[in-house]
Amino acid sequence: MSLFAELKRRNVFRVGAAYAVAAWVLVQIGEAIFPAFGVPDSLFRGMVILLVLGMPLALFLAWAFEVTPQGVKREKDVDRSQSVTHETGRKLDRSIIVVLAIAVALFAIDKFLLSPETGNPDSAATGDGDAQSIAVLPFVNMSSDPEQDFFSDGISEEILNVLAQIPDLRVAARTSSFQFKGRNLDIGKIAGQLNVANVLEGSVRKSGDRLRITAQLIRADDGFHEWSETYDRKLDDIFAIQDEISTAIADALKLRLAVGAADARPAATRTANVKAYETYLLGREQLNNRTRSSIESARDNFRRAVELDPEFAPAYAYQAIALLLLTDKPTSYGDTPLGEAIEQARPLIDRALELAPQRPEVLAAKGFLENQRENLELAVEYYDRSLALNPSNGAVRNWKRMALAGTGRFDETLGISYDSVRYDPLSKIALYNHGLTLQSFGKTDEARATLERLVSLDEAYGNAALGTFYSRQGDLESAVSHHYAALEATPDRVPNRRRLAETLIDLQLFDEALRVDEKTRFYVAIGRADYPLAVDIAERNLARSPRSITFLQELLYARYLARDSAAAASADELWTATDQNPFRVGIQGLTIMSEVTRASGDRQAADEYLDSARAYLAKVESLAGENAYAFAARAHLAAVEGRYDDAIAAIAKAIDAGMRGQPVFDLPVFDELQDNPAFIAQRERLAEIVARQRAAVLEMLCGPEPIVSSWEPAPETCSAYEQSGQYRPQVP
Numbered sequence: 170m171s172l173f174a175e176l177k178r179r180n181v182f183r184v185g186a187a188y189a190v191a192a193w194v195l196v197q198i199g200e201a202i203f204p205a206f207g208v209p210d211s212l213f214r215g216m217v218i219l220l221v222l223g224m225p226l227a228l229f230l231a232w233a234f235e236v237t238p239q240g241v242k243r244e245k246d247v248d249r250s251q252s253v254t255h256e257t258g259r260k261l262d263r264s265i266i267v268v269l270a271i272a273v274a275l276f277a278i279d280k281f282l283l284s285p286e287t288g289n290p291d292s293a294a295t296g297d298g299d300a301q302s303i304a305v306l307p308f309v310n311m312s313s314d315p316e317q318d319f320f321s322d323g324i325s326e327e328i329l330n331v332l333a334q335i336p337d338l339r340v341a342a343r344t345s346s347f348q349f350k351g352r353n354l355d356i357g358k359i360a361g362q363l364n365v366a367n368v369l370e371g372s373v374r375k376s377g378d379r380l381r382i383t384a385q386l387i388r389a390d391d392g393f394h395e396w397s398e399t400y401d402r403k404l405d406d407i408f409a410i411q412d413e414i415s416t417a418i419a420d421a422l423k424l425r426l427a428v429g430a431a432d433a434r435p436a437a438t439r440t441a442n443v444k445a446y447e448t449y450l451l452g453r454e455q456l457n458n459r460t461r462s463s464i465e466s467a468r469d470n471f472r473r474a475v476e477l478d479p480e481f482a483p484a485y486a487y488q489a490i491a492l493l494l495l496t497d498k499p500t501s502y503g504d505t506p507l508g509e510a511i512e513q514a515r516p517l518i519d520r521a522l523e524l525a526p527q528r529p530e531v532l533a534a535k536g537f538l539e540n541q542r543e544n545l546e547l548a549v550e551y552y553d554r555s556l557a558l559n560p561s562n563g564a565v566r567n568w569k570r571m572a573l574a575g576t577g578r579f580d581e582t583l584g585i586s587y588d589s590v591r592y593d594p595l596s597k598i599a600l601y602n603h604g605l606t607l608q609s610f611g612k613t614d615e616a617r618a619t620l621e622r623l624v625s626l627d628e629a630y631g632n633a634a635l636g637t638f639y640s641r642q643g644d645l646e647s648a649v650s651h652h653y654a655a656l657e658a659t660p661d662r663v664p665n666r667r668r669l670a671e672t673l674i675d676l677q678l679f680d681e682a683l684r685v686d687e688k689t690r691f692y693v694a695i696g697r698a699d700y701p702l703a704v705d706i707a708e709r710n711l712a713r714s715p716r717s718i719t720f721l722q723e724l725l726y727a728r729y730l731a732r733d734s735a736a737a738a739s740a741d742e743l744w745t746a747t748d749q750n751p752f753r754v755g756i757q758g759l760t761i762m763s764e765v766t767r768a769s770g771d772r773q774a775a776d777e778y779l780d781s782a783r784a785y786l787a788k789v790e791s792l793a794g795e796n797a798y799a800f801a802a803r804a805h806l807a808a809v810e811g812r813y814d815d816a817i818a819a820i821a822k823a824i825d826a827g828m829r830g831q832p833v834f835d836l837p838v839f840d841e842l843q844d845n846p847a848f849i850a851q852r853e854r855l856a857e858i859v860a861r862q863r864a865a866v867l868e869m870l871c872g873p874e875p876i877v878s879s880w881e882p883a884p885e886t887c888s889a890y891e892q893s894g895q896y897r898p899q900v901p
Contacts, residue, residue: 184228184230188227192220192223192224195216195220301337302341302364302365302366302367303332303341303365303368303369303422304346304367304368305340305341306325306346306350306369306370307322307325307346307349307350308325308370308371308372308384309371310373311372311373312373312375317375319447319450320373321372322350323446324371324411325347325371327411328384329561331419332419332422333560335423339591340592341363341592342561342592342596344457344564344598345563346363356368356389356392357392362594362595363595364594365389366388367387367388367389367395368387368389369384370385370387371385377404378403380402380403381399382410383398384414384418398417398418398421400414400417440474440481441478445474445478448473449471449483451470452468452474452487453467453487455467456487456491457598459502459598459630460661460662461495461661461662464495464502464503468495474488482520482525482531483525485518485524485531486517486528487534488517489517489521489537489538490533490537492514492517493510493541496541497688497714498717499667499719502663502664504688507541507716508715511538511541511716514538515538521534529555529558529559529562530555532551532554532555532558533564536548536552536555536565536568540568540572542716543747545572548568548569548572549572549573556569563590563592563593563596563599564596566599567586569585570585570586570602570606573585574752575752576752577750577751577785577788579789579792579793582606583606583792586606586607587603589603590603590619595626597623600619600620600622600623600626601620601631601633601634604616604617605620608638608641610794611794613642617638620634620638628654629654629658629662632654633652633662633664633668635648636649636650636655636668637668639651640671640675641797642827643827643828643829643858645672645675645676645862649669649676649869650869650876652665652669652672653669653869653870653877653880654876656669656685656880657877657879657880667689670682670685673866674693674696676862676863677696677831677863678863678867679697680884680886681870681883681886691703691727694706695726695727695730696831700727700730703723703731704724704727704728704731706727707720707723707724707727708724710723711724718743718746721746722743722755722758724739725740725758725762726758729761729764729836729837730835730836736761737766737769739765740761740762743758743762744762751781751784752785756782756798756802756805756806757801757805759785760778760805760806762778763779763782766778779806779809782806783806786802795822795826797823797826797827797828800819800820800822800823800826801819801823804816804817804819804820805836805838808839808841808842813841816839816842817847817851820833824851829855829858829859829862831855831856834848834851834852867887870886870887871886871890871891872890
């Protein structure tokens with residue numbers, strides 16, 4: 170008998186076919202489920218190797234042994250006349266058919282049920298279904314040395330930076346994708362949260378002087394691997410290896426994702442000093458926490474990084490950004506006078522530009538500096554240059570949004586806000602600002618949903634945002650509840666303290682406001698109608714920080730309320746400081762400027778200011794609709810023009826829309842209305858609303874079950890509670 174006939178008789182071909190098909194099915198199943206359970210790639214590769222090595226063994230066993238009714242016997246010990254190989258062959262045929270059916274089913278599920286084109290319901294997890302979108306997850310440090318984390322993070326960031334320069338590819342921002350570091354979650358869920366269709370993950374293993382980096386591209390809708398590669402290198406220059414491998418991975422992914430070539434990449438300016446790089450990365454993390462202490466720590470770490478490597482351009486840039494976030498502006502996190510912070514930041518940014526004039530971080534820092542200097546158009550130019558190199562930076566998009574608002578380009582700000590969360594969907598900074606921007610545009614329900622989502626990501630940050638949201642809506646009770654919750658969690662987040670204090674001022678809880686934030690003394694003086702004191706505070710603030718537009722506005726406002734003839738000089742100062750930009754002055758500021766300059770005899774300037782205020786209000790109402798701010802501005806304008814009935818009607822609508830500030834009734838422009846019954850009725854209506862909300866807040870702070878266990882209210886606050894008749898002593 171020929172060798173072929175004997176192989177056929179002993180079912181060697183059938184065993185080989187059955188083994189090959191079964192092995193293929195096992196590989197497909199392993200590839201699909203191993204990542205979901207966090208099985209290392211090495212185990213998967215080991216399984217494949219064992220299956221390949223098992224083929225010769227299976228063929229040998231088929232040749233040398235036969236399965237008989239009495240059990241497995243050596244083939245030479247079986248009488249040919251009693252051989253049952255033909256029956257075994259038929260069983261193998263049936264087994265092959267079953268395994269092939271499984272294989273065909275897997276293929277069909279992959280191609281027709283799980284593919285994005287078929288509208289698989291689970292594909293909603295990938296957000297907008299944009300196939301040309303990707304997130305780069307932090308590569309896993311598989312080494313025993315935890316200090317190698319910086320290298321793993323570094324190569325992830327370098328890959329992200331290279332991919333971000335591919336024009337047709339949307340890359341999730343580092344702020345969002347790095348939130349999944351150390352979290353073993355399903356790839357589909359990660360992609361859904363990041364709103365991408367593809368995920369790149371990988372690992373780094375260091376052994377002696379050898380380095381192994383594994384990367385794999387995973388399709389988010391079904392979890393199958395589109396591409397994977399392993400890079401083995403000798404550990405000579407770790408940063409050169411990062412550059413080489415990140416570029417190689419980007420080149421490979423361009424083909425897989427059908428996108429164009431990356432733009433020309435700026436010359437590498439990352440430090441070769443490992444300690445400097447680690448310190449820099451730590452500073453980046455601290456900066457994103459957005460509390461005073463975290464930003465101060467970030468500033469110090471960036472300073473250490475440049476001390477370790479004086480040519481490390483991004484560290485200079487971020488040190489400058491940290492300094493500019495610690496100013497005494499109301500929206501900032503510190504108390505450094507603005508002019509002083511600008512002078513500290515300027516040489517750092519000049520040095521960064523000298524070292525790396527095309528780095529996106531450096532261009533963003535330059536834009537932020539110009540923003541603080543009120544050079545808003547120039548700031549936008551630098552932000553655009555930075556975003557052209559790295560479109561994924563949500564913080565830069567947010568800064569650009571604020572600069573555009575300051576130039577009156579309100580119609581562009583909402584789109585930029587949406588882009589910020591599209592690129593950086595898990596950034597608490599992006600979500601915070603997006604939610605409040607939506608509210609400004611009248612999209613109240615969407616704004617609330619966005620901020621509640623923020624609460625699920627960062628409860629303290631989300632509560633601070635919801636506090637501001639409800640304060641704008643006029644629900645001061647809810648606003649105070651959220652603000653105090655945020656205060657208890659992060660007591661050194663300065664903007665939250667300031668906004669809580671402003672809400673307490675609206676409730677006429679002035680001592681409590683000062684306990685929360687003593688820097689609100691100016692607005693406490695306004696609330697108490699102590700206008701001479703408000704003028705004094707504003708003058709002292711301005712002397713300390715003469716470049717501050719905010720302090721110039723406050724001085725104008727205080728002098729106007731005090732009926733001070735120097736208000737006209739303040740109007741001139743403010744107009745000059747803002748480079749005659751009406752959008753930096755605001756509608757109320759323009760209207761006040763019109764009043765005080767008219768009183769000083771300059772009718773032409775007064776008319777110009779009033780025309781600017783009307784145009785500003787029309788623009789706001791065309792984009793955001795009617796809200797408390799617009800109604801209050803309309804009331805002020807109507808009174809200036811002598812249309813008092815219209816002014817009273819607008820005040821009523823402002824109260825309905827959420828206006829809670831009492832000083833509006835004391836504006837000099839309303840002097841003619843102080844005895845008007847309709848005007849008095851609106852004043853009393855607002856007083857009743859505020860009184861009810863104040864009583865509820867006093868119960869929350871001083872009642873038997875205070876909302877914040879770690880906060881001790883001002884003594885005057887609880888004295889007011891006891892005197893209100895709400896106080897009920899607990900009986901032991």
